[in-house]
Amino acid sequence: MAKMNMIQALNSAMDIAMDRDPSVVVMGEDVGYFGGVFRCTDGLQRKYGEHRCIDTPIAEGGIIGTAIGMGVNGLRPVAEIQFADYIYPGFDQVVSELARLRYRSAGDFYAPVTIRTPCGGGIRGGQTHSQSPEGIFAHVSGIQVVMPSNPYDAKGLLLASIESDDPVVFFEPKRIYNGPFDGDPDKPAVGWSSHPQGEVPEGYYTVPLGQANVVREGNDVTIVTYGTMVHVAEAAARAADVDAEIIDVRSLQPLDLETLTTSVNKTGRCVIAHEATRFSGYGAELSASIQEHCFYALEAPIQRVTGWDTPYPHAFEWDYFPGQKRIIAALEAALED
Amino acid sequence: MAKMNMIQALNSAMDIAMDRDPSVVVMGEDVGYFGGVFRCTDGLQRKYGEHRCIDTPIAEGGIIGTAIGMGVNGLRPVAEIQFADYIYPGFDQVVSELARLRYRSAGDFYAPVTIRTPCGGGIRGGQTHSQSPEGIFAHVSGIQVVMPSNPYDAKGLLLASIESDDPVVFFEPKRIYNGPFDGDPDKPAVGWSSHPQGEVPEGYYTVPLGQANVVREGNDVTIVTYGTMVHVAEAAARAADVDAEIIDVRSLQPLDLETLTTSVNKTGRCVIAHEATRFSGYGAELSASIQEHCFYALEAPIQRVTGWDTPYPHAFEWDYFPGQKRIIAALEAALED
Amino acid sequence: MASKQSRLHVPSAPARPGDEPDFSYLKLMPAGRLGRPDSHVKVNETHELASGLVRVLDDNHEAQGQWDPHLDAKELQVALRHMVMTRIFDDRMQRVQRQGKISFYVKSTGEEAVSVAQAMALQPGDMLFPSYRNQGLFIVRGSNLTDLMSQCLSNTRDMCKGRQLPVMYHSAEDKLFSISGNLTTQYPQAVGWAMASAIKGEQHIAAAWIGDGSTAEADFHHALTFAAVYQAPVLLNVVNNQYAISTFQAFAGGEQQTFAARGPGNGIAGVRVDGNDFLAVYAVTQWAAERARAGAGATLIEHVTYRGSAHSTSDDPTRYRPKEEWAAFPLGDPIERLKQHLIANGDWSDARHDALVEELTEHVTACWREATSYGTLNEGPHLDASLMFEDIFEKMPANLRAQREQWRREKSGD
Amino acid sequence: MASKQSRLHVPSAPARPGDEPDFSYLKLMPAGRLGRPDSHVKVNETHELASGLVRVLDDNHEAQGQWDPHLDAKELQVALRHMVMTRIFDDRMQRVQRQGKISFYVKSTGEEAVSVAQAMALQPGDMLFPSYRNQGLFIVRGSNLTDLMSQCLSNTRDMCKGRQLPVMYHSAEDKLFSISGNLTTQYPQAVGWAMASAIKGEQHIAAAWIGDGSTAEADFHHALTFAAVYQAPVLLNVVNNQYAISTFQAFAGGEQQTFAARGPGNGIAGVRVDGNDFLAVYAVTQWAAERARAGAGATLIEHVTYRGSAHSTSDDPTRYRPKEEWAAFPLGDPIERLKQHLIANGDWSDARHDALVEELTEHVTACWREATSYGTLNEGPHLDASLMFEDIFEKMPANLRAQREQWRREKSGD
Numbered sequence A, B: 001m002a003k004m005n006m007i008q009a010l011n012s013a014m015d016i017a018m019d020r021d022p023s024v025v026v027m028g029e030d031v032g033y034f035g036g037v038f039r040c041t042d043g044l045q046r047k048y049g050e051h052r053c054i055d056t057p058i059a060e061g062g063i064i065g066t067a068i069g070m071g072v073n074g075l076r077p078v079a080e081i082q083f084a085d086y087i088y089p090g091f092d093q094v095v096s097e098l099a100r101l102r103y104r105s106a107g108d109f110y111a112p113v114t115i116r117t118p119c120g121g122g123i124r125g126g127q128t129h130s131q132s133p134e135g136i137f138a139h140v141s142g143i144q145v146v147m148p149s150n151p152y153d154a155k156g157l158l159l160a161s162i163e164s165d166d167p168v169v170f171f172e173p174k175r176i177y178n179g180p181f182d183g184d185p186d187k188p189a190v191g192w193s194s195h196p197q198g199e200v201p202e203g204y205y206t207v208p209l210g211q212a213n214v215v216r217e218g219n220d221v222t223i224v225t226y227g228t229m230v231h232v233a234e235a236a237a238r239a240a241d242v243d244a245e246i247i248d249v250r251s252l253q254p255l256d257l258e259t260l261t262t263s264v265n266k267t268g269r270c271v272i273a274h275e276a277t278r279f280s281g282y283g284a285e286l287s288a289s290i291q292e293h294c295f296y297a298l299e300a301p302i303q304r305v306t307g308w309d310t311p312y313p314h315a316f317e318w319d320y321f322p323g324q325k326r327i328i329a330a331l332e333a334a335l336e337d
Numbered sequence C, D: 001m002a003s004k005q006s007r008l009h010v011p012s013a014p015a016r017p018g019d020e021p022d023f024s025y026l027k028l029m030p031a032g033r034l035g036r037p038d039s040h041v042k043v044n045e046t047h048e049l050a051s052g053l054v055r056v057l058d059d060n061h062e063a064q065g066q067w068d069p070h071l072d073a074k075e076l077q078v079a080l081r082h083m084v085m086t087r088i089f090d091d092r093m094q095r096v097q098r099q100g101k102i103s104f105y106v107k108s109t110g111e112e113a114v115s116v117a118q119a120m121a122l123q124p125g126d127m128l129f130p131s132y133r134n135q136g137l138f139i140v141r142g143s144n145l146t147d148l149m150s151q152c153l154s155n156t157r158d159m160c161k162g163r164q165l166p167v168m169y170h171s172a173e174d175k176l177f178s179i180s181g182n183l184t185t186q187y188p189q190a191v192g193w194a195m196a197s198a199i200k201g202e203q204h205i206a207a208a209w210i211g212d213g214s215t216a217e218a219d220f221h222h223a224l225t226f227a228a229v230y231q232a233p234v235l236l237n238v239v240n241n242q243y244a245i246s247t248f249q250a251f252a253g254g255e256q257q258t259f260a261a262r263g264p265g266n267g268i269a270g271v272r273v274d275g276n277d278f279l280a281v282y283a284v285t286q287w288a289a290e291r292a293r294a295g296a297g298a299t300l301i302e303h304v305t306y307r308g309s310a311h312s313t314s315d316d317p318t319r320y321r322p323k324e325e326w327a328a329f330p331l332g333d334p335i336e337r338l339k340q341h342l343i344a345n346g347d348w349s350d351a352r353h354d355a356l357v358e359e360l361t362e363h364v365t366a367c368w369r370e371a372t373s374y375g376t377l378n379e380g381p382h383l384d385a386s387l388m389f390e391d392i393f394e395k396m397p398a399n400l401r402a403q404r405e406q407w408r409r410e411k412s413g414d
């Protein structure tokens, strides 16, 4: 075991994948010689050469389009989109091509492409470096959507994603690249080294897609969340002294609905938390599905805790961010009857 | 009053808008001399000239990007995207620019662009001429999303959209361009002329955005739907002889939630129906919001009736399409207790 | 504002219904005029090839100049056979669409030389990324017409399992990529495929086809940029058939500049070729393939041709162009031109041609009979509709399994 | 596969940290070499302008050739003032960012001539669509430094009401468009703005700026295509400062072809200019503006310059390029070159220059003092955070009103 932050864990996953399988290539803007603006691909070009860790032009559509062609020709591309806010120029290649290829060719063609992209705010990035568009991709049939909340899962899920013959959009909550974050920006930053999930095996392992993770057991209410919000939810439950069961969805598509409904059927109450805007977001799917399966067990309305239906404002990010207060208010609403 | 089908009603709306306001321009692929592949812009170039009804290159991103610039320079562009399935190459200009301009410039700049695009299946269009991506756009803060279900609303909502200083993505359910459709493809097609909503004033009028429409009053269950599915829902309620209140959402963003919750609080039961795929779709938002506001009135789980989480398959469109049977099954589920 | 006159330039159509056809806008050149430079030539030395027009067959049906590929009679007869087959196939499929047996069809009439010559000039290991108007590629690579027809019928033998619109074929074993309904998306994919071939140190190259109108899409730019940066071994073809549904090529940017010129303008070689001249298309394809295989980089090839038919069975071209336009097209009909060349060479005759047409017509009829025996859209046998839930992912996730169950209940309610 | 050698071409950097700077890849030309054709020249007659390099100032700081705009000393002194102001402003803002007073900053050091010369050559009614590295445009158009600083501070005077990252300025009244964080999106918008101007029969033109790396984005192609088809009155500028964050211009496609050549290649005029030569940039901008205003069409202008600073305050260029590179850049420093030209003309002196620097430094200090009095990110006064819910729509819809209420309750819980 070693101590790794999320950046190192992701780097280790790509390193191991490239070492084990010569068909794995990494590509993206500034990922090569420079090692990526968040350093996630640091050292990979030095180790595997500029033909397997490839700097690309600034064209997200071109990156994803060429990655699909490489995938069809036997490579296993891991494409980095520098910020999730910049994935939209490549949206058509994801929705119309990457997601559809296996289906429309009746399985004769497929492209095992993993798209890595940092998401989320709380880093003073303003409205174009803070978005969480996972709900959009989850709506597109044919795409797997993943968001880890810690270094251990990040490495294991990324290795599983790279190995998957189906495409994955892999969201990396950049606020917790260097350490867990409980939602309080005024507290001194803590690193992953002190966190149990900062203990990461140096070697190969995978965390299978499609499995949620119960990060804390509890009986009074279920908090369904993922990414940065897992840590905010844990802190909120502690602060409010609520016996909450906290589930890290991890794999948004395919969704491990059973783990969620089992918990809600037990607690009878549910709070859903994500950083993305609320309206027509992924939390709505969680709420709708849980309501369909747990209706008769529910003792209070399912609550959604989200970012507001606004862009992510530079100066007001802590007013936008769904912090502990917003979760605690939702817990109170979910627990009253 | 005149008899119009939806194509004629949309054409009339653009004609009136161009006649009343010289800043209104229509643009898109094949919309000019040809009059549009669905004939919606027929005659507009002849009447207003090729400088106000503009044929464009095949570049959805270019159409929307230039439309934004025109809007900033005092024009009121109505841009046609030939099929909703082809709006994705312009997605970045919609999400990152059209939706954000007013916000990021603190109101100093805005672009009053209306994007018209035919959506939905049931016309043997296969997976790339049948999609309903409204849920994706509804998640993007800063975009109004509209889908009419009949000629009267189509004309009134399009005029209101064109007049709005905020952007609108205006979805046109192409299956009901020529007549209402109850979900049974084997029945002979009926035109709009026999339908009350096929009665359309020749002159100017608007149907305000943000207002849902109760198309049928009822007491036992509320069906919340929009577009083609309004007619399928009416037929299903009739066939199942259920006293259903049917609400046509019409304006998906902004959403008239109050009309929906008032009805569900009355009936205590709710079925949501749309043609789009289910997972993380717009129906999830409707379900989540209604559940939040009507929880204590609900006597059964809110049901979602949708297309499957698959692309729209050419040969199996009637197996995919959420027809009367699927709605009736959901009504039965919603009505049991 | 209404007061002032618009100063916007809007391209005006050369001719509308009722007008005399007018192709004076087409920049032409006599056969044999352009020299054939070494295929390793620098990008900036292809400007002339990109603005001119490579032609081999002259008005007397004789081959002229350095670009003559010197193919023997056998090969030319095979080529003619493929082109005639393509046209007869198209005509038949159009007819059955009119009869309501298939939902949609797209003909390539008048453009047969492009697909046939290029498929013949490339190697079997090369990967092809067709558009919906390249049926000739499938025919040359030996696709069974019954299979193509079955796809159009979405029947029990449909290679797409009923999921795709007619003509959206593919063949993994013949290295023909799955056709997309979304324009130009295959362009960067072909570049990526070619990059992978180079990364793997292989000799296979890729080729992709789009129309003139499709060059306006973003993926055209993505493809050219990546092809230029990595000098990818790929042929990027623009089939300029003068129309994009109702809009003529000026609306795609053909008025100020040739499409081939986008090549050198963006850093790859460019060649403009007479798309109705089988020999010229073959030779240019050989040249570009040689260039790509040697690692000298990509080529953008503009094929100047004419869309002889409607855009698709959903289109009515009489609304926007003169009926007589095709007959007036200065580059003629590719089949007629190759036929006359063979006859001029003493390698063909009208009688043999008529026999060929009759033979292939019967073949197409037989294939259609066989194809319909596997079912049609309306008559069985039908594919199992549960196929609709498969191949979205390699393994079917829970939500799809549940929906398939729900669908089964819905059906059994019959 | 691992066995075989990769045959992919990957551009290699001219120099990495520790290496000697090497600009041998830069195609240069002596000042005065290129003639100045009539501004109505045909697109295909601009190939030489697009592949060459328009320069006016020679190595002796004298103006040469047909492109000399013959500006009088006053104008040149104003230009120098704007450029010096820009650099001092940049240096100060970088410093305050290091002190944690603002969250982010982007300098334009070494590129000042581009924005200053172009803003001066264009007319006040022309609409400008800047990138994040065109602060010179704002300075020439008379934006108050205090306002620019206030935007960077997201303070109570912030024109963006706290919503945008620093440097994402705008000014509706000065016709400076809102800067986007998304690269190249302003390019087709500028073309659309210009199309609208033409449709309205107005004389105003548009101009947009992006960097070399941004030319790879789809919107570059969209802009060129629409500009070519409608001959829109627009100037499309590519500021080739040799880098896109860590990747040098070859990764944007600069290895095989100049960026200016994308112009004629796609159907609009193209000119490549020495971006550090104030006189050349001014003259080329005049030429292109004349062309656009006359309805003769759009121009793509490539400005050859060098990014003297880090990409942004988040970047560390010592990781990927030699420290000495800027000093070795053959086109020098635009401020120094204009200064020496004025001195050579007897219109300027080192003493006057030092006085100017001192004056502007004090001015910037005063503006900063005033700006901070309206608040900083950390110290009040602060904007009312409820502004976060406004300007999403003209009228606030119910869901946002409800969320604003929820936010108020959340706050009051303090």
Ligand SMILES: Cc1ncc(C[n+]2csc(CCOP(=O)(O)OP(=O)(O)O)c2C)c(N)n1
Binding pocket: B029, B058, B082, B086, B089, C133, C181, C182, C183, C210, C211, C212, C213, C214, C215, C239, C241, C243, C244, C245, C307, C311
């Ligand atoms: C992204 C996208 N936009 C629009 C369409 C609708 N469409 C289908 S074919 C076509 C015209 C294409 O013209 P061209 O590229 O010249 O090819 P041709 O049909 O002439 O062979 C259009 C606009 C589409 N299929 N995909």
Ligand SMILES: Cc1ncc(C[n+]2csc(CCOP(=O)(O)OP(=O)(O)O)c2C)c(N)n1
Binding pocket: A029, A058, A082, A086, A089, D133, D181, D182, D183, D210, D211, D212, D213, D214, D215, D239, D241, D243, D244, D245, D307, D311
């Ligand atoms: C669509 C998009 N992709 C990626 C980025 C991240 N990014 C910001 S600046 C930049 C480099 C741009 O380089 P260039 O166009 O040369 O402009 P320069 O910074 O050199 O002025 C990148 C990749 C972005 N802002 N938007």
Ligand SMILES: [Mg+2]
Binding pocket: C211, C212, C213, C239, C240, C241, C242, C243, C244, C245, C307
């Ligand atoms: Mg065409």
Ligand SMILES: [Mg+2]
Binding pocket: D211, D212, D213, D239, D240, D241, D242, D243, D244, D245, D307
């Ligand atoms: Mg740059």
